[in-house]
Amino acid sequence: MRLRDKRALVTGGSRGLGRALCRTFAAEGARVAFTYSGEDPAAADAKSFRVSVLDTEGTERMVRELEEAWGGIDILVNNAGILQHLPLALLEEADWDRVMDVNVKGAFLTSRAVLRGMIRRRSGAILNIGSRAGVKMSEAPIHYCASKAAVVGLTQSLAKEVARYGIRVNCLAPGVLEDGVGRGLPAHRLADYLKYCSLGRLGTLEETARLAAFLVSDANSYMTGETVLMDGGV
Numbered sequence: 001m002r003l004r005d006k007r008a009l010v011t012g013g014s015r016g017l018g019r020a021l022c023r024t025f026a027a028e029g030a031r032v033a034f035t036y037s038g039e040d041p042a043a044a045d046a047k048s049f050r051v052s053v054l055d056t057e058g059t060e061r062m063v064r065e066l067e068e069a070w071g072g073i074d075i076l077v078n079n080a081g082i083l084q085h086l087p088l089a090l091l092e093e094a095d096w097d098r099v100m101d102v103n104v105k106g107a108f109l110t111s112r113a114v115l116r117g118m119i120r121r122r123s124g125a126i127l128n129i130g131s132r133a134g135v136k137m138s139e140a141p142i143h144y145c146a147s148k149a150a151v152v153g154l155t156q157s158l159a160k161e162v163a164r165y166g167i168r169v170n171c172l173a174p175g176v177l178e179d180g181v182g183r184g185l186p187a188h189r190l191a192d193y194l195k196y197c198s199l200g201r202l203g204t205l206e207e208t209a210r211l212a213a214f215l216v217s218d219a220n221s222y223m224t225g226e227t228v229l230m231d232g233g234v
């Protein structure tokens with residue numbers, strides 16, 4: 001029960017890694033709410049909000065609602081993210097903008113909304129979900145890699161700015177996972193990844209969520225501004 005009595009908001013929690021984060025955090029004792037943006041009736045429940053990370057007003061409203069219901073938010077995971085498997089020649093300007101917007105601007109807008117309360121309460125933990133593709137040379141689309149590298153910069157700079165309020169900001173950068181955005185990976189890329197991965201397999205959503213739960217917990221009290229790579233040793 002590492003997250004007993006914690007109140008956590010996870011963006012993009014309707015499936016993939018976000019859903020695993022919600023389940024693991026709840027199993028560790030946290031109250032959990034999550035967002036999603038698409039048509040997903042299965043995602044609609046009492047703790048979910050259909051609000052895009054790019055909807056500034058909707059995000060602020062949701063944060064106010066949650067703070068009224070819970071009295072505050074202790075943990076934010078900026079997990080919502082998108083990936084398109086496109087080579088440079090086929091990349092439209094609109095594709096670039098969409099990926100940069102959801103993956104980077106979304107984390108900025110949600111963090112800004114949640115941080116006001118965290119700063120007032122002088123405590124909190126934010127975890128940004130980055131990617132190995134933002135840290136190491138990877139055969140992945142340039143807009144995705146650029147967006148995930150930006151998440152590393154955002155993590156460092158935000159961590160510096162809010163450390164004085166007792167708030168920690170870190171980034172978890174997974175390699176290829178068994179589900180989620182890794183699904184559409186071309187076969188040759190998957191084979192290549194597995195060939196160079198020391199552990200010889202893809203990461204699971206659950207093991208990623210377990211590490212995330214530790215990173216946002218009070219047990220991880222002296223780490224901030226850090227990006228933790230979790231890729232089975234590629």
Ligand SMILES: NC(=O)c1ccc[n+]([C@@H]2O[C@H](COP(=O)([O-])OP(=O)(O)OC[C@H]3O[C@@H](n4cnc5c(N)ncnc54)[C@H](OP(=O)(O)O)[C@@H]3O)[C@@H](O)[C@H]2O)c1
Nearest residue numbers: 012014015016017036037038052053080081177180181182
């Ligand atoms: N899976 C991997 O191999 C892997 C590896 C490294 C990093 N990551 C990162 O892990 C994070 C989660 O990815 P995933 O693999 O779990 O992907 P996924 O299965 O496609 O899930 C993405 C989640 O984000 C939500 N989402 C997408 N756009 C959104 C928006 N504008 N506003 C709010 N929610 C939005 C989706 O719901 P809606 O579509 O309904 O909005 C869904 O709940 C991403 O940041 C991804 O880059 C994944």
